[in-house]
Amino acid sequence: xxxxxxxxxxxxxxxxxxxxxxxxxxxxxxxxxxxxxxxxxxxxxxxxxxxxxxxxxxxxxxxxxxxxxxxxxxxxxxxxxxxxxxxxxxxxxxxxxxxxxxxxxxxxxxxxxxxxxxxxxxxxxxxxxxxxxxxxxxxxxxxxxxxxxxxxxxxxxxxxxxxxxxxxxxxxxxxxxxxxxxxxxxxxxxxxxxxxx
Amino acid sequence: xxxxxxxxxxxxxxxxxxxxxxxxxxxxxxxxxxxxxxxxxxxxxxxxxxxxxxxxxxxxxxxxxxxxxxxxxxxxxxxxxxxxxxxxxxxxxxxxxxxxxxxxxxxxxxxxxxxxxxxxxxxxxxxxxxxxxxxxxxxxxxxxxxxxxxxxxxxxxxxxxxxxxxxxxxxxxxxxxxxxxxxxxxxxxxxxxxxxxxxxxxxxxxxxxxxxxxxxxxxxxxxxxxxxxxxxxxxxxxxxxxxxxxxxxxxxxxxxxxxxxxxxxxxxxxxxxxxxxxxxxxxxxxxxxxxxxxxxxxxxxxxxxxxxxxxxxxxxxxxxxxxxxxxxxxxxxxxxxxxxxxxxxxxxxxxxxxxxxxxxxxxxxxxxxxxxxxxxxxxxxxxxxxxxxxxxxxxxxxxxxxxxxxxxxxxxxxxxxxxxxxxxxxxxxxxxxxxxxxxxxxxxxxxxxxxxxxxxxxx
Ligand code: SF4
Numbered sequence: 001x002x003x004x005x006x007x008x009x010x011x012x013x014x015x016x017x018x019x020x021x022x023x024x025x026x027x028x029x030x031x032x033x034x035x036x037x038x039x040x041x042x043x044x045x046x047x048x049x050x051x052x053x054x055x056x057x058x059x060x061x062x063x064x065x066x067x068x069x070x071x072x073x074x075x076x077x078x079x080x081x082x083x084x085x086x087x088x089x090x091x092x093x094x095x096x097x098x099x100x101x102x103x104x105x106x107x108x109x110x111x112x113x114x115x116x117x118x119x120x121x122x123x124x125x126x127x128x129x130x131x132x133x134x135x136x137x138x139x140x141x142x143x144x145x146x147x148x149x150x151x152x153x154x155x156x157x158x159x160x161x162x163x164x165x166x167x168x169x170x171x172x173x174x175x176x177x178x179x180x181x182x183x184x185x186x187x188x189x190x191x192x193x194x195x196x197x
Numbered sequence: 198x199x200x201x202x203x204x205x206x207x208x209x210x211x212x213x214x215x216x217x218x219x220x221x222x223x224x225x226x227x228x229x230x231x232x233x234x235x236x237x238x239x240x241x242x243x244x245x246x247x248x249x250x251x252x253x254x255x256x257x258x259x260x261x262x263x264x265x266x267x268x269x270x271x272x273x274x275x276x277x278x279x280x281x282x283x284x285x286x287x288x289x290x291x292x293x294x295x296x297x298x299x300x301x302x303x304x305x306x307x308x309x310x311x312x313x314x315x316x317x318x319x320x321x322x323x324x325x326x327x328x329x330x331x332x333x334x335x336x337x338x339x340x341x342x343x344x345x346x347x348x349x350x351x352x353x354x355x356x357x358x359x360x361x362x363x364x365x366x367x368x369x370x371x372x373x374x375x376x377x378x379x380x381x382x383x384x385x386x387x388x389x390x391x392x393x394x395x396x397x398x399x400x401x402x403x404x405x406x407x408x409x410x411x412x413x414x415x416x417x418x419x420x421x422x423x424x425x426x427x428x429x430x431x432x433x434x435x436x437x438x439x440x441x442x443x444x445x446x447x448x449x450x451x452x453x454x455x456x457x458x459x460x461x462x463x464x465x466x467x468x469x470x471x472x473x474x475x476x477x478x479x480x481x482x483x484x485x486x487x488x489x490x491x492x493x494x495x496x497x498x499x500x501x502x503x504x505x506x507x508x509x510x511x512x513x514x515x516x517x518x519x520x521x522x523x524x525x526x527x528x529x530x531x532x533x534x535x536x537x538x539x540x541x542x543x544x545x546x547x548x549x550x551x552x553x554x555x556x557x558x559x560x561x562x563x564x565x566x567x568x569x570x571x572x573x574x575x576x577x578x579x580x581x582x583x584x585x586x587x588x589x590x591x592x593x594x595x596x597x598x599x600x601x602x603x604x605x606x607x608x609x610x611x612x613x614x615x616x617x618x619x620x621x622x623x624x625x626x627x628x629x630x631x632x633x634x635x636x637x638x639x640x641x642x643x644x645x646x647x648x649x650x651x652x653x654x655x656x
Contacts, residue, residue, distance in 0.1 A: 080340075181351055
């Protein structure tokens with residue numbers, strides 16, 4: 001996993017609530033057996049019409065908006081456990097997703113793939129959406145050490161939560177498998193003494 | 198202070214707690230399928246790690262499989278490749294696979310309970326969000342992503358934070374025609390699709406106590422549609438009777454010993470939950486969804502509510518509805534009865550009982566997809582197959598099918614489908630398809646009438 005500590009970037013605002021994993025990556029693209037290449041089908045049915053022509057109304061197709069940060073409405077990533085959703089977001093080039101609420105499994109999947117889910121208050125989310133919508137050049141700074149997200153123009157800022165263990169993982173590019181393999185003797189000891197309630 | 202059922206099972210599976218961090222939870226059973234496992238096997242290989250406990254892994258092929266001519270080679274090249282990889286990976290790692298054509302093949306959340314793999318007090322995971330189904334047995338079961346599938350392969354553990362606990366109590370007597378599916382659709386419509394995020398839900402009260410195991414599975418299955426990690430119901434005599442005699446169930450003395458233990462699996466009277474909700478059974482009616490998330494549900498004879506919110510309006514626009522519309526008399530051309538929510542024998546008995554002696558409407562394409570080969574066998578043995586065929590329904594071979602339309606069973610663009618599955622997301626059943634979630638009974642009535650009717654008036 002790549003490590004990162006700070007990101008400063010423009011953002012793509014997507015002010016829709018309850019974006020489910022079927023919209024992030026539709027099921028028909030789940031037949032691959034690798035992790036790569038999902039970015040081209042990110043939000044596939046919103047980005048393209050059924051005849052594969054580009055939907056100019058969708059924000060990802062508007063050249064003015066780009067960046068490493070995706071800002072979305074509440075309850076992002078609900079629905080299925082498909083990690084392909086996180087792979088698609090990562091492969092497309094996003095490193096951070098900002099929302100006022102994340103679905104559990106998506107949040108875990110994101111963190112396991114070096115994407116930082118930043119949960120902000122609904123008020124701050126609305127400020128971020130409004131600012132980036134009206135000025136696509138607005139810069140946003142995410143500082144993992146300080147756990148802050150700042151709108152550079154106005155210096156409006158908010159702190160976000162991240163589990164200390166996950167923070168270490170992201171900062172050091174270390175992941176759960178590394179850790180689990182390192183405690184194998186503990187797991188075996190648990191198995192040996194596993195008793196019923 | 199007493200403990201909740203969830204706490205009891207959870208605490209019993211903690212290997213260690215990371216300082217200031219999550220916990221390492223031991224997993225008793227790991228279920229896998231073809232779609233979310235290949236990258237995890239690859240991860241293991243890349244790191245040169247051996248699969249830790251192959252005997253605790255069970256595999257099936259379900260998401261991608263055709264529901265016709267399963268004895269022939271799979272036509273879709275990508276699906277075929279994914280299925281072959283699963284077979285190869287299972288062989289290499291000595292994992293028991295109930296692949297396509299196997300007599301135990303079927304949807305993972307249907308076969309594990311019916312084979313007696315799912316048992317009270319266990320922890321179970323699967324790279325599939327509807328793993329919550331198994332909570333019906335007093336099991337902690339939840340969906341995980343592919344990175345976590347690799348973690349479980351490597352260590353038989355997951356690293357996770359302990360969820361908060363919620364209890365949803367429903368007391369009273371359900372009205373005629375109200376099925377377990379209606380109970381859960383009602384709860385989700387009241388609480389919303391993110392109300393359960395961060396929680397594990399225990400369902401309590403006489404409504405669940407009086408439910409069959411099939412019904413409890415339907416309820417727990419949809420816990421994830423509230424955002425919850427899972428749902429759980431205390432095991433009781435109904436649970437023990439269901440498990441006894443199944444293929445992998447403990448036998449004789451072992452079984453009795455287990456039952457003694459299973460009986461301890463209930464929430465202590467003085468246990469405190471982080472959140473509690475209560476509903477009355479008599480308030481629940483047959484339900485249907487009108488929008489693009491499972492929380493957008495109404496009673497069959499209610500009108501679509503008015504909400505001034507962009508996401509709500511976008512959803513109605515996709516569905517082709519207006520605020521204040523009634524769904525009664527809406528013509529529907531597709532009916533899907535299947536998925537891990539409603540594809541067990543009891544669901545098909547309900548359908549058969551309603552359609553017996555009737556004919557499906559001409560405009561309707563009615564698809565019946567059993568959850569497993571064992572269910573399919575029972576359908577035949579109980580004579581339901583004849584009823585379906587005489588009524589003009591298409592009975593297919595088991596699999597996920599039109600629930601997520603990864604195979605050929607797709608709902609065409611712009612068409613409404615009344616479906617017994619669990620998700621009505623945009624395009625879930627095929628690009629541009631419009632899904633209305635409902636119970637098997639309501640779905641059967643739509644197939645017969647060719648339009649949505651007020652089922653409460655004909656019962
Ligand atoms: S039936 Fe549908 S919800 Fe259930 S496991 Fe299959 S695809 Fe998922």
